[in-house]
Structure formats: structure tokens, C-alpha cells
Amino acid sequence: MNVTEAVQSRRSVRAFLDKPVPQAVLRETIALAARAPSGGNVQPWHLFAVTGEPQRQIAERVAQRIQRADPDERPEYAIYPPKLWDPHRSARFELGEQMYAALGIARDDRLGRLQQFARNYRFFGAPAAVFCYVDRRMGPPQWSDLGMYLQTLMLLLRERGLDSCAQECWSVYPKTVASVLQPSPELMLFCGMSIGYADPDAPVNGFRSQRLPEEAFAHFVGFD
Numbered sequence: 697m698n699v700t701e702a703v704q705s706r707r708s709v710r711a712f713l714d715k716p717v718p719q720a721v722l723r724e725t726i727a728l729a730a731r732a733p734s735g736g737n738v739q740p741w742h743l744f745a746v747t748g749e750p751q752r753q754i755a756e757r758v759a760q761r762i763q764r765a766d767p768d769e770r771p772e773y774a775i776y777p778p779k780l781w782d783p784h785r786s787a788r789f790e791l792g793e794q795m796y797a798a799l800g801i802a803r804d805d806r807l808g809r810l811q812q813f814a815r816n817y818r819f820f821g822a823p824a825a826v827f828c829y830v831d832r833r834m835g836p837p838q839w840s841d842l843g844m845y846l847q848t849l850m851l852l853l854r855e856r857g858l859d860s861c862a863q864e865c866w867s868v869y870p871k872t873v874a875s876v877l878q879p880s881p882e883l884m885l886f887c888g889m890s891i892g893y894a895d896p897d898a899p900v901n902g903f904r905s906q907r908l909p910e911e912a913f914a915h916f917v918g919f920d
């Protein structure tokens with residue numbers, strides 16, 4: 697697989713087969729992904745890989761937390777800016793429409809949509825996950841470095857036949873996740889990532905997210 701194939705075949709997978717991820721592969725890719733660049737080579741990422749009982753515990757505890765809120769548990773950050781504007785707002789809306797159409801969930805089926813969203817917190821059935829943290833003292837440039845790391849990891853996983861879904865939704869329950877992973881207090885949870893082998897028959901994996909045309913985001917200056 698070349699880089700183009702890895703980029704084109706990576707997609708967010710939201711239903712996984714019940715097939716374990718070899719530990720050696722996960723260790724190798726997590727180490728290799730650190731070849732990602734970072735400003736000043738500060739390498740601000742902190743990763744927790746999880747499988748088995750601790751992973752089950754995280755899902756279980758978050759499920760309980762959703763049932764009974766903890767006033768001391770606050771999201772790490774606002775996932776989107778308030779009043780998202782176009783074209784980003786429409787792009788986000790269209791992703792939801794595409795996904796729920798693939799699942800046959802109607803627009804007004806609020807419960808159906810919520811149930812699908814809740815599958816995030818079951819890792820979409822993935823047998824492994826990573827959680828990505830960053831020191832709270834780091835700023836926006838280092839946050840962007842996390843993206844470099846995470847995309848590199850996802851592409852390396854593709855090369856090994858594995859699939860993934862990055863998940864910001866875990867940042868809503870940092871305290872509950874920390875109750876299992878026990879990260880140092882200065883670390884804040886940026887996102888989780890479910891990892892495993894895609895279920896090829898799952899309808900939710902049967903759509904391809906769209907992209908804005910390059911005119912919407914790229915400017916070519918001084919070219920013919």
C-alpha cells in the first residue's frame with residue numbers, strides 16, 4: 697500500500713468485527729507514528745492504548761455516567777465553536793445526514809440518532825482503543841501536533857489492514873475515563889480512537905464522507 701492508497705482508504709469506521717488487534721502491531725504503529733512532525737520537535741502527545749477488561753470498564757463507567765451525571769465532570773473543551781458557520785456548518789450537517797441515511801434512521805427519529813451516537817461510548821464494538829492526551833500547559837500549536845500524530849497512526853494502521861475512528865466524544869467524560877487510565881493530573885484528554893477490523897457488512901460503514909472542493913479552502917498564488 698502506498699501513501700495515496702492509505703489516505704484514500706482511511707475512513708472513520710463505526711462498526712468493527714469481533715477480531716482482536718495483535719498487540720505487537722499496536723505497539724509498533726504507536727511507536728512508528730511518533731515519526732510525525734511537531735513544532736520544535738516537542739512531541740506533545742501522550743497515548744494510552746487499551747484493550748480487554750480496562751476497555752470494558754471505561755465503556756461501562758461512561759454508560760453509568762450518561763445515566764447519572766456527575767456535576768464535577770466537565771468536558772475538556774468545546775468541540776465546535778458556537779454557531780458554526782458555512783461551509784463548515786453544512787459539511788457537518790451533511791455528514792450526519794449521510795450517516796443516518798446509511799443506517800435507515802429518519803431525520804425525526806431522535807431516539808434512533810441518540811442510540812447511534814451512544815455507540816461511540818461502546819467503541820463501536822472495536823477490540824482496542826487509544827486515548828490521546830496533551831499537557832494542559834501546551835497551546836494551539838501543540839494541539840495541531842496531536843493531529844499530525846493521530847493521522848500518521850491511522851495511516852499506519854491502514855497499511856496493516858486495520859481501521860479506526862477518532863473520537864472527540866470521549867473528551868466529554870474525562871474524569872470517568874481517567875478513573876480507569878489514571879493519567880497524571882496535568883494531562884487533558886483530547887480524544888479517543890477506536891481501532892480494529894471494519895465490519896464490511898455494517899450499513900454505517902457503507903458511506904463515504906464528502907469533502908469541500910479545493911476552491912473552498914486552497915488559494916494558489918503566483919501559479920499559471
Ligand SMILES: Cc1cc2nc3c(=O)[nH]c(=O)nc-3n(C[C@H](O)[C@H](O)[C@H](O)COP(=O)(O)O)c2cc1C
Nearest residue numbers: 706707708710791816861862863864865866887905
Ligand atoms: C479529532 C477527531 C475527532 C472525531 N470525533 C468523532 C466522534 O466523536 N465520533 C464519530 O463518530 N466520529 C468522529 N470523528 C470522525 C469524523 O466525523 C470524520 O473524520 C469526518 O466525518 C470525515 O470522515 P472520514 O473520517 O470517514 O473521512 C472524529 C474525527 C477527528 C479527526
